[in-house]
Amino acid sequence: MALIQVRNLVKKFDGRDVLKGVSIDLYKGQAKVLMGTSGCGKSTLLRCLNLLVQPTSGQVIFKGEDITLPGVDVRKVRGEIGFVFQHFALYRHLTVEENVTLGLRKIKKIKSREASEKASYELNRVGMFEHRNKYPAQLSGGQKQRAAIVRALAMDPDVLFLDEPTSALDPQMSREVVTVINRLFLDNITMFCVTHDAFLAKYISDSIVFMDDGVIVAEDIAERLFYESADPRIKQFFMSVADHR
Template sequence: MALLEVRNLVKTFGTKTVLDGVTFDLEEGQTKVIMGPSGCGKSTLLRCLNRLEEPTSGSVRFDGKEMTAPTADVRALRQLIGFVFQNFALYRHLTVLDNVTLALRQLKKMPAALAEERALHELARMDMAEKRDAYPASLSGGQSQRVAIARALAMEPRVLFFDEPTSALDPVMAREVVTLINRLYLENVTILCVTHDLYLAQYISDSIIFLDQGKVRAEDKAENLLSGHADPVIASFFGRKS
């Protein structure tokens, strides 16, 4: 049984269908990357999977439990899914350490000393422990993303969701973050990542889910999608002729 099982997921906004029957599995310890043209539903898919957006229909099973059911414990689900947002989503009035400990204290009801110990462990893992007392305004984009990843990891999630983790960064900072995510990949952290960054996709993924007009058009290893794919839409997206 896969950790995450998505079946025929549909999301509409009014008359517009953004996700149209999306189906895939994510195994524990696996990394999959979601790619596709702008507006194809990539970020909406992530938000539906942890119920930040309500799916219109379909099934999302996490660790065998149906998460689209009215009785599903959405709060418990979100504690099992670490979400690293494109814009970092750090609280500007809190220090780096307080940003990482906040959910530990408020959601997990962890004692302050234990929360700090876990936070510092994850900040060290992201090479950010020396910035514990800094505020987000003083951090670079790459440093902010490291703190956001540390905050997600501190909750000990079963899976990490990344939404365009390098898009707000300059090329040098982006490559640093790619290296950090690759470290997690090599540690068999379960990851689902939305990105337009082909370098990141090649570097960290077991496979790429190619989304087009709300549908899964293909799912395959990066090298197969890049090597002159027979589907002209996929070939065009990756800059290759069919």
């Protein structure tokens, strides 16, 4: 059974359908990328899946349980889904290490020393150990995003969501972050990543889901979707993002 099964998911904002019946499966160890034009509902979909947004109808079955039903432990669900945002969302008044250990201590109730050891180990994996005592303002964009990825991964989530993780970065910093996410992909970390970056999409995905106006129109491997699709919406999208590669 899939780790996350989405069935006929609908989200309305102010009576307007933003998600119009989305169904997706994400299996353990699988990495999927979600692409589509700006405003088509990608972030809304991710947010519905970890209950930052309440779906209007449909089902989200996470580890066998429908988490759209009343009485679900929202905090527990969010603790099991790591989330990385475009603008990093690090705590400004905390150092890199403190950003990473906060959730371990407060949510996982791990003792300070152990949390610090875990943080050191995870920071080392992405080349951020030497920056552990810096504050976010002292870091480059790429370093901030790597810290945010470590913060999410240190919680040992079942799945990592990334919403445009390289969109706020210049090409050089973006490469740094792609390298890190590619390593997670090679380690079979379960991921669901929204991006416009065709380079990122290709190097971190088992398959790519293409969404248009609240509907999934295709799912395929990168090569076929980028170069062989006959769907005019998909062709146009990849022409418009091609010059960013």
